[in-house]
Amino acid sequence: MQYLRMTPELFIQYLFAGITYGIIYAIVAIGFNIIYNTTGIINFAQGEFVMLGGMTAITMTAFMPMPLAIAVAVLITMVIGALIEMVFIRWLESPSVLRMIIITIGISILAREAALHTWGESVRALPYFIGNEVTSVTILGAKISPQVLWVIGVCSLMVAGLSLFFKFTSLGREMRACAANRRAATLCGINAKNMVTLSFVLSAGIGAVAGCVMSPITYSDYEMGPNLAIKGFTVAILGGLGNSLAAVAAGLLLGIIEAFSVSVLPLAFQDAIATSILLLILFVRPHGLFGSSEAAGLKEF
Amino acid sequence: MDLWKRYIPVLFLLALVVAVQLITHFTETSYYLTQLTMSAYYSVVVIGLCVLMGYGGQISLGHAGFFAIGGYLAGALTTHSLLPIKSHGLVAFLHKIGLLVASKDLYGGDLLTVEPWAACIVAVFTAGIIALAIGGPVLKLKGHYLAMATLGFGIIIFRIALASAYFGEADGISGVPSFKLLPGLEVSGSFGARVLNYYIAWMVVIMGIILLLNLIHSRVGRALRSIHGAEEAANAMGVNTARYKLYIFVLSAVFAALAGVLVTHYNGGIGPSEAGVMKSVRYVAIVAVGGMANLWGALIMGIVLNFLSLRGVFGSYDDAVFGVILIVIMLFAPEGILNINPWQRLKSLFSLLAAKPGENTTE
Numbered sequence: 121m122q123y124l125r126m127t128p129e130l131f132i133q134y135l136f137a138g139i140t141y142g143i144i145y146a147i148v149a150i151g152f153n154i155i156y157n158t159t160g161i162i163n164f165a166q167g168e169f170v171m172l173g174g175m176t177a178i179t180m181t182a183f184m185p186m187p188l189a190i191a192v193a194v195l196i197t198m199v200i201g202a203l204i205e206m207v208f209i210r211w212l213e214s215p216s217v218l219r220m221i222i223i224t225i226g227i228s229i230l231a232r233e234a235a236l237h238t239w240g241e242s243v244r245a246l247p248y249f250i251g252n253e254v255t256s257v258t259i260l261g262a263k264i265s266p267q268v269l270w271v272i273g274v275c276s277l278m279v280a281g282l283s284l285f286f287k288f289t290s291l292g293r294e295m296r297a298c299a300a301n302r303r304a305a306t307l308c309g310i311n312a313k314n315m316v317t318l319s320f321v322l323s324a325g326i327g328a329v330a331g332c333v334m335s336p337i338t339y340s341d342y343e344m345g346p347n348l349a350i351k352g353f354t355v356a357i358l359g360g361l362g363n364s365l366a367a368v369a370a371g372l373l374l375g376i377i378e379a380f381s382v383s384v385l386p387l388a389f390q391d392a393i394a395t396s397i398l399l400l401i402l403f404v405r406p407h408g409l410f411g412s413s414e415a416a417g418l419k420e421f
Numbered sequence: 422m423d424l425w426k427r428y429i430p431v432l433f434l435l436a437l438v439v440a441v442q443l444i445t446h447f448t449e450t451s452y453y454l455t456q457l458t459m460s461a462y463y464s465v466v467v468i469g470l471c472v473l474m475g476y477g478g479q480i481s482l483g484h485a486g487f488f489a490i491g492g493y494l495a496g497a498l499t500t501h502s503l504l505p506i507k508s509h510g511l512v513a514f515l516h517k518i519g520l521l522v523a524s525k526d527l528y529g530g531d532l533l534t535v536e537p538w539a540a541c542i543v544a545v546f547t548a549g550i551i552a553l554a555i556g557g558p559v560l561k562l563k564g565h566y567l568a569m570a571t572l573g574f575g576i577i578i579f580r581i582a583l584a585s586a587y588f589g590e591a592d593g594i595s596g597v598p599s600f601k602l603l604p605g606l607e608v609s610g611s612f613g614a615r616v617l618n619y620y621i622a623w624m625v626v627i628m629g630i631i632l633l634l635n636l637i638h639s640r641v642g643r644a645l646r647s648i649h650g651a652e653e654a655a656n657a658m659g660v661n662t663a664r665y666k667l668y669i670f671v672l673s674a675v676f677a678a679l680a681g682v683l684v685t686h687y688n689g690g691i692g693p694s695e696a697g698v699m700k701s702v703r704y705v706a707i708v709a710v711g712g713m714a715n716l717w718g719a720l721i722m723g724i725v726l727n728f729l730s731l732r733g734v735f736g737s738y739d740d741a742v743f744g745v746i747l748i749v750i751m752l753f754a755p756e757g758i759l760n761i762n763p764w765q766r767l768k769s770l771f772s773l774l775a776a777k778p779g780e781n782t783t784e
Contacts (some may be wrong), residue, residue, distance in 0.1 A: 162565040208748065216755075217564040218480055222709060223751045225482075225702055229744030239738075246528060346698060353569055386583035395573040395580070402570045403558035 126383065132262035134379045136165075140337070141369035143275040144170075147330040148352025149359065149367040150282065151323035157299035157362050158319040161220045165204070165228035167349030173197045174327025175235060178244045186247065194328040199339050201324025205317045228345060231300020235342035246335040253336075267336050274333045278326050279368055295319060299362075346389065354398040360408030370409060396421060427634055428573035431627060438623045454619045455610075455697060456731040457724075462684045464723035465629050466706050468716055469676025472633050474705070475714035476642060477669045478649030479560060480568050482701045484677045488619060489582055489696030491678030492685035494544035496594035497587060498535040500687075507533060524598065537600040541682045548678030549671055556670040560663065572698065579696040593692030600686035608686040618687060625683065626720070629676060633716055636672075639715035645669060649714070699740055706747045712757020730784045 148166055155163045176196050180189035184305050190338070205381060208223055212360065215223075256263040286292040297305040298315040306312050331340065337342075355374050359366030381393050446452045503512050503521065512533075515521050520539045524532045535543075559570045569680050583586045589595075598611030607614065608621060636642055644665045647655035656662050685691045694700070707726055711718030726746075729735065735742040750757070 136775075162569070164568075182609075212752070218478075219755050220749050221480065221565060221568045221748055222705065225705075226744045226751065229699075229702065229740055230748065233738070233741035233744060237741075275460075311604035314437065350569070350573065357566075357569075380546075386584065389580065392577050394581040395576045398573045399559075399570055402562060402566055406562065406566060 126243060128260070129262045134261050134265075134267055134383070135376065136257025136259075136262070136264050138379030139372055140271050140378030141378060142372035143272055143368070144330050145348070145351045145355045145374055146368040147275050147278065147292070147326055147358035148348050148362045149328045149371055150279065151366050152223075152352055153362050153367060154319045154323045158295060158316050159209075161209070161224065162353070163320075164221065164224040164349060165345070166323065166352060167347065168228050168231035169201060169324045169327030170195055170331035170348050171233065171235060171340065171342065171345045172200060172385070173331030174246070174335040175239055175244065175303045175342070176328075178335065178340060179239070179333045181246065181326055186249070189324050190332045193332060194325055197328035198321045198325045201320040202317055205320035210313055210317065228349070232342055232345060238340055239377030241342065241365050243339045243341045245339045246332060248336045253329065265337065271333045271337070275330060279364070282326070291318070308370055350398065351394045354401070355408070357398065357401055358409055360410050363408070363410065366408065366410040425731035427451065427638065431634070434626060434630070438620075441709065442619060451615065454615050456628060456728050457729055458615075458619045458622040459684065460724045461626045462680045463499075463686065463727045464626055464720055465680040466677045466704055467711075467723035468626075468629055468633055469673035470704050471539060471708045471711065471713070471719035472637060472645070472718055473669050473673040474708050475712070475719070476645040476649060476712050477638055477666055478664055479670065480705065481571045481604045481670070481673070482568055482698070482705060483571035483573075483578070484590075484673070484704050485696050485698070485700035486578035487552065487573040487674040487677035488681040488700070489578050489691070490548040490551060491544045491681030492691040492695060493582055493588050493594065493681075494547055495537070495540045495682040496597045496691050498540035498543060499537050500534060500594055500597050501587070502532040503534045504531060520659045534598070537598065539684065544682050545675055545678045549675045552671040553667070554676030556667045560670060572701070574699050575696070575698055579693060579698065580697045582693045591693060593690060595690035597685055597689050597691070600683070608683055610687050610689050622683070630716065630720065634736050637716065641665060641668065702747070706743045710746055710750050710757060715757055716755050
């Protein structure tokens with residue numbers, strides 16, 4: 121069933137493409153996890169943070185140098201994340217899951233429509249961080265764009281930074297305390313509501329950074345969010361909801377499967393693959409590839 | 422007595438349908454009938470979904486998928502000519518038993534297509550079978566997982582419609598012939614048949630409503646409400662929750678598919694946007710605004726919102742309007758817009774505002 125002859129160079133090429141997309145999916149999945157851990161909510165608007173980050177940065181580059189533009193865009197997205205939480209979620213008292221699903225879907229629609237009316241339907245991109253679209257470095261005989269290395273590098277740094285943050289800073293520990301037992305955390309003097317806001321800020325922030333570094337190679341447009349969200353969710357489920365390191369492994373897995381699927385299936389069906397994997401995982405192992413089925417027995421799917 | 426009470430609103434609806442037609446006739450605004458017909462068909466999806474979501478408590482973000490399965494299959498079967506494979510045994514057999522019709526296309530070329538009735542049955546049946554097949558595993562899931570799984574199903578259907586040449590890729594299917602229900606009674610978008618089609622659509626809605634009203638007042642309906650209330654308790658009482666959920670899921674899928682078939686014949690075509698995620702979200706929004714477990718609310722909102730949307734009242738903010746509706750309803754009136762007691766709302770809003778400063782000082 122080989123439509124393309126797989127040379128070692130081509131293999132490396134596909135592998136890098138897979139890793140690039142995979143790590144972006146992982147970042148979106150971690151965004152889901154951060155919010156899920158502190159609130160038990162799946163934020164259906166997660167993909168919109170990535171879109172907003174990329175699109176804002178592209179607009180900002182007209183006024184300032186690119187590194188500054190990216191920083192400003194990430195900050196703006198974080199503020200938007202905080203606003204969303206404060207306006208729509210903070211004051212609800214134990215809302216039902218169905219209600220939260222519908223509200224976050226509504227938020228994602230609003231973000232998308234706002235983007236459509238601000239930036240229009242056109243596809244944009246940030247300039248390459250180093251060189252241009254034909255610049256390449258040779259790795260094991262395959263030509264790889266330096267931007268790919270930027271994406272992999274920045275996202276890996278974010279993952280490492282986040283795990284350090286959650287492990288070693290008091291703020292990170294407080295957030296984890298809220299995730300583990302909100303009531304007990306509140307009794308210890310932690311303001312659980314602020315931790316929820318912080319989780320939205322963090323997850324908007326990492327989404328926006330991912331949106332900026334990926335923009336030169338994958339481009340940005342107003343409707344990129346839902347597609348990323350569904351793939352990020354697939355990855356989050358694949359790794360076991362709430363488990364961020366497993367999400368990285370699952371993200372790489374999905375990215376690589378997608379990249380290599382191009383050699384056997386028409387490109388048009390690529391997006392259907394992630395979704396089919398999602399359905400399959402939900403049906404067969406809803407606690408994820410790496411989650412334990414015992415712990416899953418206590419959860420509701 | 423009770424039965425009589427149940428049907429009074431139906432009679433009222435029937436009278437209203439006739440009255441609206443007469444009014445548009447005498448005020449010469451019968452162009453409204455086109456959108457009212459379309460709204461009626463979309464409302465068939467909405468009332469089916471309402472029973473699934475409101476009474477069964479199961480969210481589905483994939484109902485545009487079932488609508489598309491119905492519409493696309495009916496469209497493709499009645500449009501794509503089978504002449505090139507006429508010698509195939511199966512085609513010859515179908516032709517012999519009268520399930521195929523010969524016709525001419527726009528340019529006078531010969532066509533051999535599936536009879537609309539047969540296509541309709543195949544389309545609705547396929548949607549039912551698919552719902553049955555995925556319903557088993559999907560309905561075991563709850564909350565976010567159920568939402569994502571149904572969303573995923575909708576996306577797969579959308580991708581298939583967009584990627585297959587058989588379903589016309591981005592262009593969709595056009596030139597779908599009219600659907601002769603009975604001699605002299607056909608679903609078509611032709612100008613002369615506008616009033617007739619308005620009544621056909623509303624008859625479908627009324628039949629659907631009667632079916633669902635009977636359903637929710639039957640044993641099945643009580644079982645569904647018990648599932649919504651407390652699934653474990655219902656299970657413990659001996660209600661086969663899995664079976665009832667599946668049953669209602671398939672039924673709502675069939676409603677959506679039937680609406681898809683009729684809309685496709687009425688419009689003479691279908692495009693991939695009908696299968697899009699936004700459409701599914703829109704159906705959910707309408708059910709939510711109508712008050713979830715409120716069949717009449719869902720119907721009224723389905724007609725009003727679809728009519729306004731089809732008239733282009735919302736302009737380029739169409740999707741945004743539905744987004745705002747979703748958020749506002751879910752934030753302030755999760756029981757639906759028709760169940761709001763304004764005074765009560767105002768009072769609770771004031772008490773909320775009064776409580777705000779106190780809450781902040783606890784920091």
